Amino acid sequence: MNSETLFENIKKKKSFLCIGLDTDINKIPQSLLANQDPIFEFNKQIIDATHDLCVAYKPNTAFYEQLGAKGWLSLEKTVDYIKTKHPDIFLIADAKRGDIGNTCNMYAKAFFENMKFDAITVAPYMGEDSVKPFLTYKDKWVILLALTSNNSAKDFQFDNTETNLYEKVISKSKSWGTKDNLMYVVGATKAEMLEYIRKIIPDNFLLVPGIGAQGGSLSDVAKYGMNNKCGLLVNSSRSIIYADNTSDFATHSRKKVAELKTEMEKLLAEHIK
Numbered sequence: 001m002n003s004e005t006l007f008e009n010i011k012k013k014k015s016f017l018c019i020g021l022d023t024d025i026n027k028i029p030q031s032l033l034a035n036q037d038p039i040f041e042f043n044k045q046i047i048d049a050t051h052d053l054c055v056a057y058k059p060n061t062a063f064y065e066q067l068g069a070k071g072w073l074s075l076e077k078t079v080d081y082i083k084t085k086h087p088d089i090f091l092i093a094d095a096k097r098g099d100i101g102n103t104c105n106m107y108a109k110a111f112f113e114n115m116k117f118d119a120i121t122v123a124p125y126m127g128e129d130s131v132k133p134f135l136t137y138k139d140k141w142v143i144l145l146a147l148t149s150n151n152s153a154k155d156f157q158f159d160n161t162e163t164n165l166y167e168k169v170i171s172k173s174k175s176w177g178t179k180d181n182l183m184y185v186v187g188a189t190k191a192e193m194l195e196y197i198r199k200i201i202p203d204n205f206l207l208v209p210g211i212g213a214q215g216g217s218l219s220d221v222a223k224y225g226m227n228n229k230c231g232l233l234v235n236s237s238r239s240i241i242y243a244d245n246t247s248d249f250a251t252h253s254r255k256k257v258a259e260l261k262t263e264m265e266k267l268l269a270e271h272i273k
Contacts, residue, residue, distance in 0.1 A: 001090060001118055001139055002180040003205060007229045009055050009088055014265040016230050018056035020237025022063050031247045039074035044081060046241055049250035053261045056090040056233050057082060079115050091118045092143065098123030104133040112137045119143050121185060124169050128176055135177050142177060143207050146170050146184040147193060170200050179203040191217055194225035202227060209235045222267040230272060236260065
């Protein structure tokens, strides 16, 4: 999937929402625990209830890895379900991988060949040769960590020098790929900085976490970060998937997603002519 296809899907659905499938066995409704695979059943019901209102899903692999082999099986089943039932969905592995080249070759095979993800989040600390293996795959994406939404981002990303570390990461890496295979993580809680970041990378898509439970403003993200091809995937996780903990959880999740989609539709109409 290239950037034009992604934008066409955004226009069709009038949404630039990415739903984070950060599925915690301790937070899903008790009624699901009797299922053979409660994690997959939870994900399936969320997907069935929301797929027409979003353009992407983003499973965070930590929530599956912590369960060992059965967690990986739940993740693989979730990926297969999305790819079979909703092939237009952009599917992100929130894995934050980053290692020397031959190791990243193996990570790329795992997520792009074995599990058929469209994109993977990657940590840039080890430089270009740790990122390039992911970029060799046709129609696959690297989503590079740039400016994150957590409180401790200031420990390194803002280093009080003439050029902050996050600026160096974006400026240095933008030539490694193209607008069709390189995306950046920029937290919604840093929305005012999107305007400056857009001067460095005007055309790349941005994955923006921090809406919802972390308190980021969707309107500010659009104001400062949207370009003429939208250029945004805004992620929300906990506030959607845990909107309710009864057996009717999926209905409540859809209601929450519908509210976000309505706001996104208005923002797209305002910013894209």
